[in-house]
Amino acid sequence: MAKKGDMLYAWTNDADIKKNAELGGAVTAIWKYALDNKAIDAVLVISKGADLYDAKPTLVKTSAELTNTAGSLHCGTLLLPKLIKKYFDGAADMKIGVTVKGCDAMAFYELAKRKQINLDNIVMIGVNCGGSVSPVLARTMITDKYGVDPDTVHKEEIDKGQFIIEYEGGHKGISVDELEESGYGRRSNCRRCKMKIPRQADLACGNWGVIGEKAGKATFVEVCSDKGAKLVDGAVKSGVLATEAAVSKGLEIRGKVEGAMLKLGEKWRKHDFEALGEGKDRLKKIMAETSRCIKCHSCISACPICYCVDCTTRNPAFVTPGEVPPNFMFHLIRFAHIADSCVNCGQCQELCPSEIPNALFMHSQQVELEKMFGHTPGVSMELPLMAYAEEKTERARLHNTGSDMIYENVFNPVKGH
Amino acid sequence: MDFTYIPSTCPYCGTGCGINLVVKDGLVKGISPWQRNPVNEGKVCIRGNKSFEFVNRAERITTPLIKRDGKFVEASWEDAYKEVAAKLKAAKGDEIGCIASARTCNEDNYVFKNFAANVARTANIDYCGRKCNADAVNGLIEAFGHGAMTNSIADISRSKAILIVGSNPLDENPLAGRRVIMARKNGAQVIVADARTSATAKIADFHIAINPGTEVAFLNGIAAAIISEGKENKDFIAKKTADFDMYKAALAPCTPAVVAKICGIAEDAVTKAAELFTAARPASVITSAGAASAGLVRACANLALLTGNVGVAGAGVNLFRGKSNAQGALDVGCVPADNGHSVPAMIEASAAGKIKALYIMGENIASAGADVAAALDKVGFLVVQDMFMTETAAKAHIILPSASFAERDGTVTNSERRVQRVRKAVDPLGSSKADWQIVCELAKVMGSDFAFKNAEEIFNDIAKNVPTYAGITYARLEAPEAVQWPAAGGKFGTAVLYTDTFSTKDGKGAFAAVEYRAGDAVSKEFPFAVAAQWPMGTLSKNTASLVREFPGPRIIINKADAKTLGVNPGTLVKVSGKTCSATFAADVTSGIKAGVVSLPFTFSAPAVMLEKTEDA
Structure with missing residues (x-):
């Protein structure tokens, strides 16, 4: 048995x-x-x-x-x-x-x-x-790096650190590291997974x-x-x-x-998160990149954390209908609602028409929140942070940081964790 | 329970994004990303994301309707066909007009064209793209040989310099706009000329707020500046082009000072744009159907020839299309035959009572303005084929209900000449039918058996008769890459045109002198210049999520101008041009040049006066 x-x-x-x-x-x-x-x-x-x-x-x-x-x-x-x-x-x-x-x-x-x-x-x-590879990029990779017509490939696998293809002319493997250094390989969220x-x-x-x-x-x-x-x-x-x-x-x-x-996942986290900077620098980067948003709502449709019948980003009091790019509130709403539970699945980034590294931004915040509050999403039935938030206590805590810049606090990694 | 994904092509703009229709128990329940499609790699804009909503909308017309005593009455297909046949037969060929569609499939437009020629026996066939596409395309045909984008949407991301004029791709063709974003990430310099600080202007390295309608002057100014710096591509010009000297001579008056005055910009903006455009190769020019005229597109073509930016990936003249099949309707020949009327001429003839019967497939031309709507009232017999009760359908004597893109097979051709499949995912709603089927059945009632059993048979006929479609079959279109015409260019057709020679008669790229014409400039009476914005169409208006996002047509007005006029956000403003007038709610912004307002391009006036009517 x-x-x-x-x-x-x-x-x-x-x-x-x-x-x-x-x-x-x-x-x-x-x-x-x-x-x-x-x-x-x-x-x-x-x-x-x-x-x-x-x-x-x-x-x-x-x-x-x-x-x-x-x-x-x-x-x-x-x-x-x-x-x-x-x-x-x-x-x-x-x-x-x-x-x-x-x-x-x-x-x-x-x-x-x-x-x-x-x-x-x-x-x-x-x-x-x-990790997984976006299909169109995979085909370009096989053409450019392997010199093989992707339509002749009948099998691909990742084994012993190599991405291996079997095709009409035999088989060929190239190390994933090498592929990723030249801009190919796995999706960036997969690298951090x-x-x-x-x-x-x-x-x-x-x-x-x-x-x-x-x-x-x-x-x-x-x-x-x-x-x-x-x-x-x-x-x-x-x-x-x-x-x-x-x-x-x-x-x-x-x-x-x-x-x-x-x-390897830890290495990529370090690489990606360090490149984002800290505190205000990180916020600035996020604001600059998200300023290209065309509000297609794909990040919301695909997100496994989003489930509201009517998304707050469609509330005209927060985000003006028809305005492209939307103001930063659109992204703040997503961060506030999702960051504590982001599982780094990468959908919001893979589907973004404006090439905004959404998953990186959300994941980077989740990691900081996990350090602060010890909540790990996706592994148990423990409720997310938001479910426990005592508003008064939370406001007092933020007040005691000496700054009302909530996101600055979130983006500042907690020392000693 | 049945659950399947059916790959298809988005029904909205001319980018032609791939989508998966999610079908559950015989109904389209949503769309899902199709990552494998090379055009958009699974990404979509808000329209694409909601492109399933109108399919199941309760307002769909599901049976033929015949107007009796001013009211629509449900009818059988048999009765509807009989009545249409009788009315069409009663009119002489030149009294019949046929208007094809930029949003139905190639197969529909092809049989419709044959219907006009062989059944209605009229030369009056055209499609709605006339106003914004067909003229523009002529510019490309004369300059290069083919009436389509020289390059591919994907290869724009390889451009090192991009000049965007008369286009706002991030809003209008978002997944083509994505390639501009990618190019910028790869180090390209992006120049945007637009009176509005559009979404695209906001990502530009250099935004020049030129006056609307002065695009030709601006492009000529850049060309003149390039020549005066000696930066033209002499080798390319000598080997591959014709009529350069004539062109050069015509540019003589286009000095930065003159151009700056016309465009309402600083003199050094012209020289800076010229510098950026020639600083790196490949460089590409992007324009779009909405704003483009033959003159504007030709001026773009001149600039590409002048700098040798044709025939390589990342270069070229890239004309983005508004509707999903604006390219295909033209490709299959929905243009006036000899001595036939174009759409504007048909409207004029209708107004004069010279069109006795008008057959419109999948277009809402009444939305193009009060004059067009009034002209339709004068048509003796109007038959409209559509999914919804549009302003045009409401004026019809008979409405023939057509199936949506999710309910039929077919092909559409996007801006980059890619012929892609539309696939039947579910049965047509009610008794609606695919447009081609309606046309064929009507032809049969009128005595002509087209003998097409399905969309594929029609497509095979297209491939036989339209030279650029030779060699394309449904089997070849099964690959997600499908085929970019001409098909002979490779496994997936031709990504970049003119890599060797041009397709003009002498094989050379033709320069042309394009003169800037001031047109109806602003005056004391009409002090505001108009920059066009894309309006909502039949599909968007029947999509609840989009109506919520874009509540209605707006006038976009500069903050300072609004203050002077006492206009607040939401204020209703009466807008009057020489021949038309309408009322719009105001969007007040600093994102548009002072003295310029933006209106949906269906409001056709180059300059307007504004009167505040009431605050919202």
């Missing part, structure tokens, strides 16, 4: 899944079991749209359709939980399985604590994620730590919840999945890979 905390190697016994799936097909096999046994009504996964670079959310209702969706897409820069809130009534009446990256898992938690998603109806299988193994999911899966003869033929599965344990047990019992305990050397290697990724 599997239980929370188990570390397993898992692979499928299903011949069909084996043919198409990567790493032993454990994730696909578990979804097959869950669908066939009505543990869930459907699975929301990413599948290929027009081509390898086009990530498309797909609702799979029968296990027969699953084989078309197997495999990872590093150009999948989408965030699924907001779709579930918007188009699936927050899973109010439907049990949905979702394959998630770290940012998806965090977004699920944040939407759930705001009562926008019913997590009881969500089953999450997390997959390790080293420290949620590489999404343990908030029911199962956290990946290939880190799969070694020896199992390498490439099995998936590493960390059982993160009772729900996850039940899924594994059921799948094994039904015969679609086989497991064995992970070897200690494998655990060690997995830990090392994760550690290295976290270190």
Whole structure:
């Protein structure tokens, strides 16, 4: 019997899944079991749209359709939980399985604590994620840096610090560091990400730590919840999945890979946040960049923290309708409402038509707020800061800083933390 | 439950952004980013973000309507077709007018053009782009050979100097405007000439508030300054162009002093703009449909030729289009045949009672002013094909309800010549039909079987008959890059035109002397010059989120002028030009030059007088 905390190697016994799936097909096999046994009504996964670079959310209702969706897409820069809130009534009446990256898992938690998603109806299988690459940039990168026609590439992966492509002419890998130094590579929020193994999911899966003869033929599965344990047990019992305990050397290697990724994330945070400066300098930078805003509302539509029926940025008392660029209040409203809970999913930046590094600005504030108040978004059901704010106490605290410049205070990192 | 993404093209401006329509249980529920589309990489403006709202709007017309005793009555398609056929047959060819659309698909416009020629047998076919597009495009055809943007939207981000005149892309074509932002991040110098401190002017390195309507003088001044500094590209001019000497001679009077006076700017602004534009290569010129005339576009083309900025990525003359298919409607030939009337001529003929039957597809020309609306009242029989009860549709005798972009297949061609797919995501609302289908069915009732079973068959016919579309098929358009015409340029067509030679008869880029004409300048009676702003159209007005953001047409007026007139924000101001008059609420701002007001370009007067009527 599997239980929370188990570390397993898992692979499928299903011949069909084996043919198409990567790493032993454990994730696909578990979804097959869950669908066939009505543990869930459907699975929301990413599948290929027009081509390898086009990530498309797909609702799979029968296990027969699953084989078309197997495999990872590093150009999948989408965030699924907001779709579930918007188009699936927050899973109010439907049990949905979702394959998630770290940012998806965090977004699920944040939407759930705001009562926008019913997590009881969500089953999450997390997959390790080293970061994703925007599709058009990926194609330019493959043309310019690899000298390969992106339409001839049939597979891409990130392994051992390299972005590797398989194409008609063979395969080629270039280190992610080198790519990122020349302006390509992962999205900037992914570089700063420290949620590489999404343990908030029911199962956290990946290939880190799969070694020896199992390498490439099995998936590493960390059982993160009772729900996850039940899924594994059921799948094994039904015969679609086989497991064995992970070897200690494998655990060690997995830990090392994760550690290295976290270190890299920390390096990028330092790099990005230091470039923003501190206090007034940081505020000035943010004001200069956001002054290009054309108020498309995409940052709001995509944000997993935003859920208001009517956004305050549309209140004419704060933001004049039709005025482009909007005054800075537009951005202040977003910072005030979101910064304590930002999970650095990067949507607001990736979708910004004015090339404003929105995610960097929001994430930089979240990190400072976390230092001040100790609240970490996206990892538990703990309510966000705003839910606890005692207005009188808070006003007094700000008054005692000797300045009424609230944002200056926020942008000044707390010393000694 | 069914849940799918259907990739399509945004129905608003001529940038042609890719979007995903989110379909749940047979209804369009939203749009989602399509990161894979090369035009906009998943990003959209506010219009694109809300572009699904009008699809399901209760106000959609869902059945044919026939006016009886001044009231619309629901009718069957059969009865509607019969009546339209009878009325069209009763009129002679030159008494019939056909107005095509800049916001319907290529397939619709193509069959509509064939309908005009072979069924209605009239030479009077044109599209609404006439007023703001077709003339401008002629300037490009004469200078370079093709009537379209020389370059690609994406390659603007590679420009090192950008001159924007008669355009506010951050507002009007936002995802093309994004490329200006990217260019600036890559070190480009951005020069904006606009009487308004527009969103684009605000990101410029150098904003010059020229008087509206003086763009040609300004461009000529820059060209003259470049020549007087000897900075013209002599090699390029010698090898690739014609008529330079004539052009140069015509520029002689355009000294900085003369130009500065006309444009209402400092003399050194002209020389500084010339300096910035020639300081780095590639340099590009951006203008847009709203303001552009043949003269303005030609003056832009002259400047590009003069500096050798044609035929390379990041250079060129980039004419942005207002509506999603302004380019395509022209490409497939919705222009007057020999001796046929253009749209303005059709309106004039209508006013004179010479047009007995007018067939308008997907355009709201009545919104272009009281004179146009009055002319429509004089038309004996007006048939309008549209989704909504527009001012034009309200005047119709018969309305044929058309399907929205989400309910039919087709193609649209954006400003950069990219032919992209529109895909059927859901069934048409009510009994509405795709525009091409309505036209084909009407033709059949009138005795001509076009024999097209679907949009793809029409497109194949377009590819056979329109040379620039040769080699394009729906299969090739499946790639998110689709194809930029001419298709022969590569896997995805041609990103940059004229890399080798020009497509003019002699293969050379043609200079032309473009004289600045003062037009109806301001006078004592009409003391305010007018800078045009883009109005809200049929789609926006039927999108609640946009109506909330842009509550109605406004007059934008300078703070000092407002003070003099006693006008406050929101004050209703009566605006009168030589031939028209209307009342607008005031937006008071320091973001427009004193002596200039901004009005929707449907209010056509170059100079106006203002009277305060009441405070809001």
